Amino acid sequence: MKHVIDSTDLTVEEIDGILKLAQDIIDDKEAYSEACKGKKLATLFFEPSTRTRLSFESAMMELGGNVLGFSSADSSSATKGESVGDTTRVVSCYADIIAMRHPKEGAPMRASMVSGVPIINAGDGGHNHPTQTLTDLLTILREKGRLDNFTIGLCGDLKFGRTVHSLIKALSRYENIKFILIAPKELRVPEYIISEVLEAKNIPYEEVESMEEVMSELDVLYMTRVQKERFFNEADYVRLKDTYILDGKKLKNAKSDLAILHPLPRVNEISVEIDDDPRACYFRQVMNGKFVRMALMLTLLKANGAKLNLSADKLAKIPE
């Protein structure tokens, strides 16, 4: 049984295949609109999420399938004390594929050990969020036309931001990418990402505290939110908060083909004045998220032997 718990569960070839399939879905939506007819996605969301759950559900609906599930632990048997393992065993009798979000790190991994159907990790605490990573990769690919040979700036909360860690791990497998890590010292990327990913693979990186000094170098800027509660004292937060807000002034020296990404929700870290700038990709990124989830679900269903309602040439486009 094939599951996706971490973005590194997929090989570079598998990821490239999924991204290629997502692009084919974008180009030819109609051809895939009945692909999952009769199939059911269970969204087991033990903690609330708006975008990710709706994105999964919308993705399955666009494939012609159905959706069941719950959107918070309060409306599941977890309130009665049922284990993740038991909930998964039960739901895998009802559904063909499961997307799980859980506040405990590793819960989808636990589910994958007992599930009779593919499990997709839709976010486990502060740990992994592989479909966000696939979304980010598809967005970079569509905006830049490549997944190698560029400089990416990751800005904001690099310590607790799970999307940042997953993206660094995923991009570290492509050629000639330079990482510029823009964060206050309190929110630097964890040491193990530096030592076990970047330095272990001799990948060039730089750590800076201000985005202005590196803006002109960047091909991609990945913004995340700096949250007040992450700081030890309010004075530091007040001192630094504006440093990590992207506005027109900070973009002055940016390249004309810069791609600005954000996993959303955005609070104030990207000024709304940027939204109409063609370099702002974050709402296109949301759309990409739906398409990449469609591609991922098709890939996992096919890998696990499900019969898909697709023409032979479209079926052949789904990576093995």
Next chain:
Amino acid sequence: MKIDSIQNGIVLDHITAGKALQVYHDLELDKLDCSVAILQNVKSSKMGKKDILKIDKEYDVNLDVLGYIDPDITVSIIKDGQTVEKKKLALPKKLINVKKCKNPRCITSTEPGIVHIFKLADEKNRIYRCIYCEADK
């Protein structure tokens, strides 16, 4: 000080001084119904001082636990008073139910009956990561 040789059993030698009780505990030797000798701070030409454990019974020793505690421990199998085999230890690639994850946000902290698994992430620095949450220990 003299401890009698054992006839059939296992000798764990070259244990880093002070670690014998941890080995005794982690191998659950207290559950055996045979004689177990714990020798601490024994003079050693190689190590200065060392600990030794002698188990007076044929026993299927968990080499993963030993390798995790100290891969330099020497394991000798004794039969009829003679050493018949010396086992070489290595850092195990995987630890299964040897240690529990200390990360309170990890699913292992709440899920009943879960198998605690760690994978060797960095051999040089002996870092293991929980396969569920990837926290190290």
